[in-house]
Amino acid sequence: MEATEKSEETVSNVAKKLPGTVNWGTATTIAVFAGMFYGGSKEAAASVSKDAEVTLKLGSTPDKREQYRLIRDAMEKRFIRVTRGSIVGGVRLGMFTAAFYGLQNLLAEKRGVHDVFNVAAAGSATAATFGLILPGSLKWRARNVAMGAVLGAAFCFPLGWLHLKLVEKVNEGNEALAYPSAIQKGESKSGVGAAIERLEESLNK
Template identity: 75%
Template sequence: MLYGGSKEASASVSKDAEVMLKMGSTSDKREQHRLMRDAMEKRFLRVTRGSIIGGVRLGMFTAAFYGLQNLLAEQRGTHDVFNVVGAGSATAAAFGLIMPGSLAWRARNVMLGSVLGAAVCFPLGWLHLKLLEKANEGNHIPSHDSQVKGGVGGAIERLEERLKP
């Protein structure tokens, strides 16, 4: 949201200069006040619109990333760095596909997004798993590197194992 709002705020600087020129061309105080009020209203609406659109884009990206990461963990039956890499690569490729431009430009964005998504997510995924291991030291929670059966069946099996004397 901050990125979208700040981008729109910086884009409206040139429009503010136009308003100042119009204000200088009239000596009527009411007209100057009306011009300034209109400029501020338009700027507020532009910044608000940019913030909302930026927030929605970030929310969609985050939801797609974590949804894919959890889907991969469920399908593979393990939580490891490759789930993070796969989700990052697929999400970046999908968002590269919806960027504006020609078909060749979009294909380039998909390839670039896929590679960059994997390259950025590998160290972040590794760091995340190491931090989880450090946080779970001493607990009887299975490590994310070990094979853990997912879903309801896996939860029932883990519960049965804990209840055994």
């Protein structure tokens, strides 16, 4: 009995999902890995200038032990920089994505509809929040909040409209593909039903 109730709840939750909404957990996970890759790549590219300095020091140091120590220190520092960049990049992009899609889904649930205004409002609120937590004076933070709110809405409104239009086109294509198969199933069922009726009539005779 409990299993039946759980299955009914799951079906109802799936049915309530509005078209165009994005899975919060999946989007956040992808954003974390993307941020880690970007942050690590950025720090690895910035380490090229540091490697040039180490090469110059190696050329001016005849002692093998000193050269080994310089190489080891350079590799350790590079590893630390790349690791720190990966973690910071993953956390930043993951937090931004989680806040954006979480707020977007919350607005869709409260309003009962998912449209471009949900996307614009979520982008504006998320950008304003991150502008507020940036370091600086109170005046500087207020400026960041205002700019974040305006830029977030300006960027997310057309992107959200494009995303919803693409989802609408995909759904229309899926419905168009599913309609002929449904007709064929209905025809095949009617054909089988007619054959059964003819068989019953012949048996009754």
